[in-house]
Every structure is written in structure tokens, then in C-alpha cells.
Amino acid sequence: MSDTFFTGAPHWTWFIVPYFFIGGLAGGAYFLAALLELFGTPEDRPVVRAGYDLAAVGAILSGALLTIDLGQPLRFWHMLFQSANFPAVMFKGWSPISFGAWAILLFGLFSVLSALGARAEEGRLRNPALLAVGSAVRGGLGKLVSAVGGLLGIFVAGYTGILLSVTNRPIWADSAWLGALFLASGVSTGAAALILLAPRRGATERSLEWLSSFDTKALVVELLVLAAFIASLGSLNRVWVSFWGLLLLVGVVGFGILEPLRLHARRRPLASAAKLVLLGGFLLRLATMLASEGIDRYRVAAGL
Amino acid sequence: MPEPMGFFTDTTVCIGCKACEVACKEWNQLPAANGGIGELSGDSYDNTRKLDGIHWRHVRFIEQFKAPYDGRWLMMSDVCKHCVQAGCLEVCPTGAIIRTEFDTVVIQSDVCNGCRACIAACPFGVIDINPVSGTAQKCTLCYDRLKVGLEPACSKACPTDSIQFGAITELRSRAQKRVDQLKAQGVQAELYGADPQGPLGGLNSFYLLVDKPEVYGLPRHPKLPSRNLGKSASFSAASAAVLGLLALVGLRKRRMEEVGHV
Numbered sequence: 001m002s003d004t005f006f007t008g009a010p011h012w013t014w015f016i017v018p019y020f021f022i023g024g025l026a027g028g029a030y031f032l033a034a035l036l037e038l039f040g041t042p043e044d045r046p047v048v049r050a051g052y053d054l055a056a057v058g059a060i061l062s063g064a065l066l067t068i069d070l071g072q073p074l075r076f077w078h079m080l081f082q083s084a085n086f087p088a089v090m091f092k093g094w095s096p097i098s099f100g101a102w103a104i105l106l107f108g109l110f111s112v113l114s115a116l117g118a119r120a121e122e123g124r125l126r127n128p129a130l131l132a133v134g135s136a137v138r139g140g141l142g143k144l145v146s147a148v149g150g151l152l153g154i155f156v157a158g159y160t161g162i163l164l165s166v167t168n169r170p171i172w173a174d175s176a177w178l179g180a181l182f183l184a185s186g187v188s189t190g191a192a193a194l195i196l197l198a199p200r201r202g203a204t205e206r207s208l209e210w211l212s213s214f215d216t217k218a219l220v221v222e223l224l225v226l227a228a229f230i231a232s233l234g235s236l237n238r239v240w241v242s243f244w245g246l247l248l249l250v251g252v253v254g255f256g257i258l259e260p261l262r263l264h265a266r267r268r269p270l271a272s273a274a275k276l277v278l279l280g281g282f283l284l285r286l287a288t289m290l291a292s293e294g295i296d297r298y299r300v301a302a303g304l
Numbered sequence: 305m306p307e308p309m310g311f312f313t314d315t316t317v318c319i320g321c322k323a324c325e326v327a328c329k330e331w332n333q334l335p336a337a338n339g340g341i342g343e344l345s346g347d348s349y350d351n352t353r354k355l356d357g358i359h360w361r362h363v364r365f366i367e368q369f370k371a372p373y374d375g376r377w378l379m380m381s382d383v384c385k386h387c388v389q390a391g392c393l394e395v396c397p398t399g400a401i402i403r404t405e406f407d408t409v410v411i412q413s414d415v416c417n418g419c420r421a422c423i424a425a426c427p428f429g430v431i432d433i434n435p436v437s438g439t440a441q442k443c444t445l446c447y448d449r450l451k452v453g454l455e456p457a458c459s460k461a462c463p464t465d466s467i468q469f470g471a472i473t474e475l476r477s478r479a480q481k482r483v484d485q486l487k488a489q490g491v492q493a494e495l496y497g498a499d500p501q502g503p504l505g506g507l508n509s510f511y512l513l514v515d516k517p518e519v520y521g522l523p524r525h526p527k528l529p530s531r532n533l534g535k536s537a538s539f540s541a542a543s544a545a546v547l548g549l550l551a552l553v554g555l556r557k558r559r560m561e562e563v564g565h566v
Contacts, residue, residue, distance in 0.1 A: 008426065008430070012420065035548070072416070075415075092396075095395045158543070176536040179537065180536075210555065
């Protein structure tokens with residue numbers, strides 16, 4: 001039996017599962033928007049703007065979910081500054097949760113800046129102060145913000161899996177593939193969300209085709225990484241002989257990856273494939289997290 | 305600077321009286337579980353069941369009445385191991401978990417924000433949330449008592465000296481003598497966590513066991529959570545690079561097609 005079975009569950013459930021999904025989606029959407037900003041064409045601008053908006057809303061929601069989940073929500077800032085020595089910074093480069101707290105904060109800042117830039121571009125900002133900020137975040141500075149924000153976005157999409165691996169819990173700490181898996185899923189769900197939202201912002205057929213083509217590749221990467229994750233668990237895979245295993249197989253692999261791949265291959269309907277990708281991304285977090293959360297140390301020790 | 309202090313728990317003389325549990329609860333003013341309403345486990349004479357945020361000591365009953373055993377009770381008073389290399393301290397993002405001058409590991413309740421990273425990082429399942437404070441809590445090895453020269457409440461209350469408190473070096477030599485004595489009597493005794501060259505640099509709360517560690521609910525090779533950091537980060541970076549490359553190749557292909565059409 002793996003030594004990880006003798007540990008306690010951290011109760012990362014009803015706020016953290018949605019956070020992992022929304023954070024991954026927001027990070028992935030910003031990453032793709034930044035790539036289109038830096039290497040795309042002017043006709044991709046609606047997708048870029050939708051990506052920044054999505055990222056900003058996602059980052060704010062992520063911060064809110066993380067804060068609400070704390071046992072002492074008003075002490076959320078203890079993760080950023082030393083409470084007894086303010087304003088000395090609190091940061092542990094070797095602790096993903098510490099690294100992640102800063103990454104979420106900075107990602108939120110960059111995505112809000114980019115979203116303001118996008119709204120200024122569309123002429124949707126009325127407030128003079130916000131308009132001044134939005135107008136400043138365009139051109140060269142806008143590209144710099146996108147480049148840094150894109151790196152933060154891809155980090156936010158994947159660090160949550162690393163965070164789970166850097167524990168002592170069953171499944172999570174028994175594989176080093178969760179970070180890569182969540183990252184691929186985050187980028188894939190980001191692309192799916194853009195396929196659903198960008199048409200309302202005026203996205204062209206060519207931009208949507210590129211998103212669909214990229215999402216197909218991202219889903220293949222996700223499937224391969226999921227296979228590597230399962231293979232790395234070895235004999236531990238018996239934990240999947242449960243409801244969570246069924247959810248992983250049918251919900252994530254079947255409806256969340258294979259069916260969208262089939263729909264993408266037929267080119268239509270894009271929205272149906274995107275909705276299934278989002279469902280699969282959420283179920284992936286749900287299954288991997290709750291399968292481990294359900295394993296209780298004292299029950300293992302008592303042979304129950 | 306005081307020398308490292310800790311516990312040596314000789315499970316062979318534990319009688320399961322739970323005096324240590326009560327003394328710990330009383331001294332640390334820990335609340336009752338379930339609002340004080342008694343709840344029976346239903347499958348064991350032990351109704352505490354596990355260590356958590358309001359049970360910093362737990363006397364584990366191992367009731368061996370199935371094959372290959374023909375009826376045996378093992379008792380072990382479990383507690384935080386105050387690891388020399390502590391996983392909880394490693395991951396804590398607020399700096400709430402500190403190492404004291406006694407080489408023990410303490411959670412500062414006024415700094416902890418209840419993120420629960422330490423719960424998942426502990427290789428022994430020791431830490432949990434105290435619902436009253438909303439923060440992660442565990443044994444402090446009675447840091448407040450140690451500061452004024454008193455021994456921890458649990459070892460003070462232990463009627464059989466199953467829990468012995470003292471300087472780690474002294475406890476290790478005492479424990480080795482006890483193992484030798486038991487072995488001379490034909491008992492298969494072994495120390496768990498006493499070796500400073502062993503897992504986690506040794507445990508400042510170590511045990512004398514007469515069965516496999518797993519039987520007592522202890523991992524055979526406890527590890528630090530950071531063991532996965534490098535590999536997991538590398539796989540993630542590789543995955544990000546592949547996805548970024550695929551996106552760029554797609555954009556380039558689209559541009560080439562555009563040029564072809566013109």
C-alpha cells in the first residue's frame with residue numbers, strides 16, 4: 001500500500017473544485033488571447049478581447065473562491081505578506097500554494113489591465129480614469145502586458161495540478177502528471193470558452209476555425225497526458241473502481257474528450273463540442289479531487 | 305539554546321486508558337467533538353478514531369481478532385511526530401508553522417488562515433482544522449509548558465510511562481535499551497522514527513512498535529511533499545511548451561494559406 005494512504009484529507013471540495021476549473025479556464029483563455037495578440041492578425045481582435053474579458057472575470061472569481069474557502073477568510077493576505085512583519089513579503093518558491101497565491105494576484109492584475117485595454121479599444125469605457133488606463137494598455141505596452149500575462153496565465157492553468165502533487169495525498173502525490181494534465185485541460189477549456197463567447201464579440205469564421213483546430217490538438221495532448229497519469233499510478237489504479245472512476249472514464253474521456261474530438265473532426269457544431277469540453281474539464285477536477293478526498297486515514301488503518 | 309526535546313512512546317506498556325487524551329484536551333482547552341454528544345464508532349472500542357484539530361492526542365486501539373492473529377490488543381498513543389524535516393512547515397504559505405527552540409513544530413493559530421495545505425502535506429495525517437478557531441491545529445508539544453520548564457500534559461498524565469518526555473538523545477538511548485530488553489525476551493520490537501539518518505531526518509516523537517508500522521496506521525517510508533516538485537513542474541513546463549508550439553504552428557499554417565490565396 002502506498003504511504004500516501006496514511007494521510008488526512010484537506011477538505012478541498014466545493015469551493016476549490018470550481019476554482020481549479022475556473023482558474024484553469026481563465027489562464028488558458030488569456031494564454032490563447034496573448035498568443036493571438038502577439039502572433040495573430042487584426043481579424044483575431046474580437047477573440048483577443050473576449051479572452052481578456054474572460055480571464056479578468058475568471059481571475060476575480062478565482063480570488064473570491066479561494067478566499068471564501070479559507071477557515072479565516074479575512075486573513076487571506078497572510079499568504080502575501082508576513083502578518084507579524086507587514087509589509088515584508090511572504091513567499092516560498094518551493095511551495096506551490098505560496099507561489100500560486102502571488103501568481104493569481106498578478107494574473108488578476110494583468111488580466112484586468114488587458115480587459116480594460118480591450119474595452120477601450122471597443123469604445124466601451126466611459127469612466128475617465130479607467131479610460132486612461134485602458135488607453136495606456138495598448139500598442140507596445142499592451143503587447144508587453146500580454147506577454148507577461150500570458151506566462152502568468154499558463155502558470156495559473158497548470159500550477160493547481162502541481163499543488164496537488166506536492167502533498168502526501170493518495171492519487172495526487174502518487175503521480176507527477178497532474179500539473180501537465182490540468183494545464184492541458186485548462187488551455188483546452190479556455191479555447192472552448194472562447195469558441196462559445198467570441199462570436200458575440202464579432203469573431204470571424206477564420207478565428208473560430210483556428211480555435212477549433214487548436215482545441216482538437218489540445219484535447220489530444222490532454223488525452224495522452226491523462227493516459228500517462230493513469231499509467232503512472234500503477235497498482236494504485238484500484239481507487240478508480242468507484243463512482244469517480246466511472247466519472248473519469250465516461251464523463252471526462254468519453255464526453256469531455258472523445259466526443260468533442262469527433263465533433264471537431266466533423267467541423268460542426270462547434271458550440272456543442274465546446275460545451276462538452278467545458279463539462280469534461282470540470283468533471284476532471286471533480287473526479288481527481290474527490291477520489292482522493294474520500295480516502296480517510298483512520299479507515300485505511302482500520303482496514304475498512 | 306535548549307537541546308531538541310520530544311517523546312518516546314513505548315507502545316508495549318500502553319494500557320489504553322486515554323489519560324493522555326484527556327490531559328491534552330484539558331490543558332489545551334480543546335472543544336468536544338459533535339457538540340459534546342457521545343458518538344460511538346460502532347466497529348471499535350476506540351471512539352476517538354483519529355487525530356484532528358480538536359484531538360491532538362489519540363490512543364489508537366488495534367484490535368487483532370482476525371487471522372493470522374488469534375486475539376491481541378495493541379495500544380498506541382499517537383501524536384504529531386514533530387519531524388526534523390517537516391512537510392507541513394515546508395508548504396505552509398503564511399509562515400504560521402514554525403520550528404521552536406526545542407526543535408518542535410508549532411502552528412501559530414493567530415497567523416494561520418486555514419488554507420489546509422499542511423493537512424495534505426503531513427505524511428501522518430496528524431493535522432486538521434479546529435472548527436472553533438477555523439485554523440489548522442495539532443500538538444504543540446505543550447510549547448507553553450516547555451517555556452516554563454514543565455513537561456507536556458500528556459506525558460505527565462501517563463500512568464505507565466508509555467509516553468516519555470525528554471531530550472531526544474537521552475530518549476533514543478533509553479529506547480534502544482528497551483528494544484534490546486524486549487528482544488532478549490523474544491518480542492519482535494523495533495523503533496519507528498528514532499534514526500536521525502532515516503526518513504524525514506528522524507522524528508522528535510518516535511515509537512517502539514511490535515508489529516509493522518502500517519498496522520499502527522503509520523507510513524513505512526514517510527516523505528516530504530516537495531519530492532514531486534521538480535518532476536511535476538518539468539512535466540507541466542513541457543506540456544505548456546508543446547501546447548504553445550502547436551498554437552504557433554497553427555497560426556503560421558493559417559498565415560501561409562492566406563499568402564497562398566493572395
